[in-house]
Amino acid sequence: MKQNIFSLSISFIIFSSFTFSGFTKPKLWNQFRGPNGDGDAKSANLPVKFSEKEHLTWKTAMPGKAWSSPVVMDNKVWFTNAEENGHKMWAVQLDWKSGKKLNEILVFENKEPQFCHPMNSYGTPTPVIYGGKVFVHFGAHGTAALDAKSGKKIWERRDFKCDHFRGAAASPIVYEDTLIVHFDGHDLQYIVCLDQKTGSTLWKKDREYDFKTDNGDRKKAYCTPSVITHNSRQELISPGAVATESRNPQTGALYWTARTGGMNSSSRPIYRHGHVYVFCGMGSMSAIRPGGKGDIDKTHVTWNRRKVVPKKSSPLLLNDLLFMVSDEGVASCSNPLNGEIYWAERLKIKGQCASSPIHADGRIYSFSSDGDCIVFKAQKEGLEILAHNKLPNGCMASPAVVGDSLLVRTKDTVYRFN
Secondary structure, three states, X not given: OEEOHHHHHOOOOOOOOOOOOOOOOOOOEOOOOOOOOOOEOOOOOOOOOOOOOOOEEXXXXXXXXXXXXXXXXXXXXXXXXXXXXXXXXXXXXXXXXXXXXXXXXXXXXXXXXXXXXXXXXXXXXXXXXXXXXXXXXXXXXXXXXXXXXXXXXEEEEOOOOOOOOOOOOOOOEEEOOEEEEEEEOOOOEEEEEEEOOOOOEEEEEXXXXXXXXXXXXXXXXXXXXXXXXXXXXXEEEEEOOOOEEEEOOOOOOEEEEEOOOOOOOOOXXXXXOOEEEEEEOOOEEEEEOOOOOEEOOOOOEEEEEOOOOOOOOOOEEEOXXXXXXXXXXXXXXXXXXOOOEEEEEEOOOOOOOOOXXXXXXXXXXXXXXXXXXXXXXXXXXXXXXXXXXXXXXXXXXXXXXXXXXXXXXXXXXXXXXX
């Protein structure tokens, strides 16, 4: 672990227990990791125990192979789907109350789809709903805007080239009236900003740092970016392989670069306590103070760590505690300002945790690829498991929450629990 002098001057209070009752429940879940991009469902009163026979409101079978997370707005559920071979790619719309399939839009057909690793899918990026549109993204196979009511395609872009080498995974985000998308492939690595109404390119920027390798496999990344506001300045926090860039989201101009290491970064960055928390896909993380200029490795990186850090899933930062679940199913609780680990314990699951955990009313929900659904307390005192649920076939997608309902997509079914 690395810790510099900047962390020593910061006063920090740890709360060992939480009171979440003052927070509201999410009324929508319109993007990857929810309305704030952080996986926090606030005070939602979700069922602790659930199964195909317990607290089930509805379930809808979903053939195909796709890991995109469901998104919800205006009593409609949206997600993407794909054939396992990648020849056809859809957007699917369900009724929130009944689970009935309302629409299935064939968005793209591909005669020669890129190779996709079996661990990934051709429909992994999560859609985002905004301004009456649903934006769906399938990496270099195409990006499109659909009308959120009818499903009619408004525009599409299929001209952005990139060899993902293992398949795409980065989800698009909206910023004001634009759509921002990462293309971090084996051959090309760049960021694109599109006009939401027309799909036209507003800016496109290549990664500006030296990867210090000719091996394209070490240049790949799968990370969904975040826009934050730090000291009145908006910054697009954009992790790639080897380094993380901060850019002006309006123009794409580069603010700073931090060499956060590794390749395959997939965890969405999160901003709290004057830091952004960035994860590389090789099992390390960094706490960075935004607001810098140029190379900031020696001036703005407060700490970094390799122990019990997830390679795929995103973290939860609740009040003053950082919770994570590693790929191997090790849950941990840490101090976010110096990286100190308060506890780290195994959840005793089968498979791995690629799905990102969510929080609701002091409880954390974590899902494994083999169907283990662990609910444990969000506390500093140690791991306290409240329930060990099981669903057939397991999860790669992250769940969604609206009101007091939990929406879970397994590998072949979508469930709503109340």
